[in-house]
Amino acid sequence: MVRSETITRPDVLRFAPPFKGEPGPDSAQFWADYNSSKLGLGLNLAAPGGREVGLALAEWADVVIEAFTPGVMARFGLAYEDLVAVHPDLIMLSTCMNGQDGPRATFAGYGTVMAPMSGFSNLTGWPDRAPSTPYGAYTDFVCQRICATALIAAIDHHRRTGEGQHLDVAQYEGALQFLAPWLLDVELNGRLAERDGNRSPWAAPHGVFRCLDGAWPEGGGEGVRERWVAIAAETEGQWDALRAAIRMPELDDPRFASLAARKANEDELETIVAAFTATRTREEVVALLQPDVVAAPVNDPYDLLEDPQLLHRGYLVELEHTVMGPVRYQGPEATLSATPMTLSKAAPALGEDTRHVLGELLGYSESEIDELVAAGTVEVFAP
Known part of the structure; x- marks a missing residue:
């Protein structure tokens, strides 16, 4: 070329x-x-x-x-x-x-x-x-x-x-x-989607949650290295696996018994999940949830350059x-x-x-x- x-x-x-x-x-x-x-x-x-x-x-x-x-x-x-x-x-x-x-x-x-x-x-x-x-x-x-x-x-x-x-x-x-x-939803139903942060109509929880702060690699950035994890529960099976993994009795509340209920009480749900992730490292959370719950680290460029999956496949x-x-x-x-x-x-x-x-x-x-x-x-x- x-x-x-x-x-x-x-x-x-x-x-x-x-x-x-x-x-x-x-x-x-x-x-x-x-x-x-x-x-x-x-x-x-x-x-x-x-x-x-x-x-x-x-x-x-x-x-x-x-x-x-x-x-x-x-x-x-x-x-x-x-x-x-x-x-x-x-x-x-x-x-x-x-x-x-x-x-x-x-x-x-x-x-x-x-x-x-x-x-x-x-x-x-x-x-x-x-x-x-x-x-x-x-x-x-x-x-x-x-x-x-x-x-x-x-x-x-x-x-x-x-x-x-x-x-x-x-x-x-x-x-x-x-x-x-979104175009089809307007065309067929007259329903206009609006900004909703990280949330999804089909999953709850669905967002990024802060974990314990990490350390920069030698010669890396300055200040606090924030560490975050993305978590999504779309099916009832994933929700049950999330509850079983993090073992927080607050999640057994009837307010979270169905997707519709979780969506109606999403602020409270996210507060509970965030309290759990805040006490653990990002790696601990991902290891605990995967492969039964959709969860992944929020990587920064340092992470990507040393990611074992990318290195294994020779992508870089x-x-x-x-x-x-x-x-x-x-x-x-x-x-x-x-x-x-x-x-x-x-x-x-x-x-x-x-x-x-x-x-x-x-x-x-x-x-x-x-x-x-x-x-x-x-x-x-x-x-």
């Missing part, structure tokens, strides 16, 4: 922490973690000759993915119609906030704006507080799974028919797929980055028996693979590459 970008308009994540060493476009691990196993091409599409390199790249590629505001690719002379002129069976995916057409096609913003617009913020938080929002550019994260699924379908279609196509994935529409139950992979040196990356999210996936390289520094891409993949000569570098059309990483 080749990622094309330019230092004149760098990806904003290249300047987002955390950094390893001095802050800069090639030391941002946030960006790097999302871009492992890619070749980095420094290409300024707006510079003289940029369009021609873009067309050569599209002619070589099986799939082109772009996330510009609608109309930008056309202004570069690289709209879908331009690309299929040189590669008739090309698959192209365009993804943006509202899609390629419509009254808000050019709406400016990021996933941090789209999450509230899609309805997530209205459902996130506590009923007595203002709307909150999921972490980060939420729709940027979840909608890429829809992009991947759409691409798999298009590639399958191409293999069977030889036909390419242009895919238009709007984050707005994709995000709503994750709110289907150390790679050697050109600037940052050895850094651990998140690995493949699925283990395939017949076609195992591996990370082939660390994320590229900006322009790190320009000469390789142009020369080995696109067939440019060294002198042609030098001319493009001199013209500012392409950029080459210089340590």
Whole structure:
């Protein structure tokens, strides 16, 4: 996979922490973690000759993915119609906030704006507080799974028919797929869901409860290291197992005899469970409840980096980055028996693979590459 970008308009994540060493476009691990196993091409599409390199790249590629505001690719002379002129069976995916057409096609913003617009913020938080929002550019994260699924379908279609196509994935529409139950509840029953903290209509208790504070690892954080555990009892069997495990006679009260009763007295129920967890470590609570009760530690990043399950499955992979040196990356999210996936390289520094891409993949000569570098059309990483 080749990622094309330019230092004149760098990806904003290249300047987002955390950094390893001095802050800069090639030391941002946030960006790097999302871009492992890619070749980095420094290409300024707006510079003289940029369009021609873009067309050569599209002619070589099986799939082109772009996330510009609608109309930008056309202004570069690289709209879908331009690309299929040189590669008739090309698959192209365009993804943006509202899609390629419509009254808000050019709406400016990021996933941090789209999450509230899609309805997530209205459902996130506590009923007595203002709307909150999921972490980060939420729709940027979840909608890429829809992009991947759409691409798999298009590639399958191409293999069977030889036909390419242009895919238009709007984050707005994709995000709503994750709110289907709430949309249907309004449509069918006229019932509007509201913010309810960590609670669930189908489980009680259902929340996070504080345990005894823990110690930071050597060189870790400052102040108190809070430790929490998530607990949920959805079935009567899980509820009975919870009562048997923590052995608090208060839970035998008729107020908690059914899910409906527990929901009606949820404040009192949570107070009792919180009193139990407050006297024990997080590990003690999880060991006591699992596997009969749904319970899990609320991990912080230190926990995740040393999690025995992740380490056992080899999910965190150390790679050697050109600037940052050895850094651990998140690995493949699925283990395939017949076609195992591996990370082939660390994320590229900006322009790190320009000469390789142009020369080995696109067939440019060294002198042609030098001319493009001199013209500012392409950029080459210089340590």
